[in-house]
Amino acid sequence: MIQWGLQGYHNGRSMKVILSPPALVASFVFLFCLEACLWVRNLRLKRRLPGPFAWPVVGNAMQLGQMPHITFAKLAKKYGNVYQIRLGCSDIVVLNGDRAIREALIQHSTEFAGRPNFISFHFVSGGKSMTFTNYGKQWKAHRKISQSSLRAFSSANSQTKKAFEQHITAEAMELVQISAANIMCALCFGRRYGHEDQEFRTILKKLDKFGETVGAGSLVDVMPWLQSFPNPVRSVYENFKNLNEEFFTFVKDKVVQHRESFNPDVTRDMTDVIIKGIEHSQDSGLTKDFVEATVTDLIGAGQDTISTVMQWILLLLAKYPDMQAKLQELIDKVVGQDRLPSIEDRSSLTHLDAFIYETMRFISFVPSPSPTPPPQTSTIEGLHIPKDTVVFINQWSVNHDPLKWKDPHVLTPHDIISGVMIFSTGKRRCIGNQIAMVEAFLFTAVLLHQCSFESNPSEPLTLDCSYGLTLKPLRCRVSAKLRGKLLATPIQTHKSHQYNKTTCAANFIHL
Numbered sequence: 001m002i003q004w005g006l007q008g009y010h011n012g013r014s015m016k017v018i019l020s021p022p023a024l025v026a027s028f029v030f031l032f033c034l035e036a037c038l039w040v041r042n043l044r045l046k047r048r049l050p051g052p053f054a055w056p057v058v059g060n061a062m063q064l065g066q067m068p069h070i071t072f073a074k075l076a077k078k079y080g081n082v083y084q085i086r087l088g089c090s091d092i093v094v095l096n097g098d099r100a101i102r103e104a105l106i107q108h109s110t111e112f113a114g115r116p117n118f119i120s121f122h123f124v125s126g127g128k129s130m131t132f133t134n135y136g137k138q139w140k141a142h143r144k145i146s147q148s149s150l151r152a153f154s155s156a157n158s159q160t161k162k163a164f165e166q167h168i169t170a171e172a173m174e175l176v177q178i179s180a181a182n183i184m185c186a187l188c189f190g191r192r193y194g195h196e197d198q199e200f201r202t203i204l205k206k207l208d209k210f211g212e213t214v215g216a217g218s219l220v221d222v223m224p225w226l227q228s229f230p231n232p233v234r235s236v237y238e239n240f241k242n243l244n245e246e247f248f249t250f251v252k253d254k255v256v257q258h259r260e261s262f263n264p265d266v267t268r269d270m271t272d273v274i275i276k277g278i279e280h281s282q283d284s285g286l287t288k289d290f291v292e293a294t295v296t297d298l299i300g301a302g303q304d305t306i307s308t309v310m311q312w313i314l315l316l317l318a319k320y321p322d323m324q325a326k327l328q329e330l331i332d333k334v335v336g337q338d339r340l341p342s343i344e345d346r347s348s349l350t351h352l353d354a355f356i357y358e359t360m361r362f363i364s365f366v367p368s369p370s371p372t373p374p375p376q377t378s379t380i381e382g383l384h385i386p387k388d389t390v391v392f393i394n395q396w397s398v399n400h401d402p403l404k405w406k407d408p409h410v411l412t413p414h415d416i417i418s419g420v421m422i423f424s425t426g427k428r429r430c431i432g433n434q435i436a437m438v439e440a441f442l443f444t445a446v447l448l449h450q451c452s453f454e455s456n457p458s459e460p461l462t463l464d465c466s467y468g469l470t471l472k473p474l475r476c477r478v479s480a481k482l483r484g485k486l487l488a489t490p491i492q493t494h495k496s497h498q499y500n501k502t503t504c505a506a507n508f509i510h511l
């Protein structure tokens, strides 16, 4: 007899129920009828906010398309900046546009700082993720320790600033994904991984898929029944569970090694700071297992975002050669040929910062931060959002709001940069924004100083991308050509690492 697996959660524990096909069909019919009744009741009882017609069972899931953030912005033109959709059995409010989103995240910052209890969130960082946990005392303690450990290894004093800069400059000579992860590993574990390290490469390749499940509009959290039979959503979800487990085990292993050799008088890296802050302080408010969760969160958040922004920057530089030439001319004038760009050059290279911010605005590669369920009824732009309704924040729409930007769909680096929203805002804004901007600046400056980037004429570059927590360019090739002599970097002395001309000279980089 063919048997079908049904996976559920009971008291936080996973349980497997095996159903025969007739029982499965009966369950579906029952669920369908239940949903249809709820749907009719909803229509009669609470006509809610404006929004499109929602079908029973699936709601508006079929309308989201490949790029939900663009669909959300289109729906806003019809229904206004605050409207309601239905995904599976969940009512969802979508906020769009600069004014509505800032009103929610800044003026009502506490109400919009929560996170829903989505099942997929339970798999991140061993179930103790700060990023995917609800607002409360524990999240505050977790955020405090994460922020202070990041600061201790980046902006705390001139020595840490310099060491941080050196990691970035050196890594900039190798490219994108592995380098971004290595910067976080250098801070967290005091070591980097060779680009040939198979374990590291495999984990990063898998992490690339992390955002597919936790991006706003991901169906598995609003239609948990999709887990009960083979379908593409279930496969993505299974991969998500596996990659989280593998990545968490990788980090846990390193944390265990740190614990064994921990010496309170010597701080080797961020993991030591986090162990000290959580395990060796009286009032951290967090248990021991939050150490590995914090390190996992920081590496995960710091790797995926930076590697994605660098992929877009390289793609746009190759796509717009005039912009690239203008930036190189400026860098050559300020830095010259005999040294690499440094963080001190930033004040003279404001046009480069403008290009980076404009890339972030134009692509808005974090289109919707995690959903938030306000714990009490809230009013945004005069419209009532019922308590606990899941709210999607369409960050992309802020950066393409025609009331705010003259030509939102054109890439135009302005020297005065303000109002780009890529790190979210309010209580849950990114804690890595400053180090992210330093990383993006140094990476781009060093790469442009050393190399020129070109597209392959037979493969024109497009802005097509895949949707998730981050928008990633579809696979494409950009060639990097060495511009002059390759300069030495501090990391060249590192024993596990060898740079040579092929790193940069006329190599095709797969983005």
Ligand code: HEM
Residues within 6 Å of the ligand: 130, 131, 132, 143, 146, 150, 297, 298, 299, 301, 302, 303, 305, 306, 309, 366, 369, 370, 371, 422, 423, 424, 427, 428, 429, 430, 431, 432, 433, 435, 436
């Ligand atoms: C260009 C790079 C980056 C972008 C665009 C970015 C964007 C964001 C956004 C939009 C959020 C809010 C997420 C949400 O509400 O669910 C966030 C949160 C967060 N970011 Fe970043 N980030 C970047 C780099 C980094 C780096 C380098 C780190 C760490 C080293 C980091 C650590 C975090 C953490 C821990 C949170 C969770 C904060 C909380 O929930 O309280 N991010 N980031």
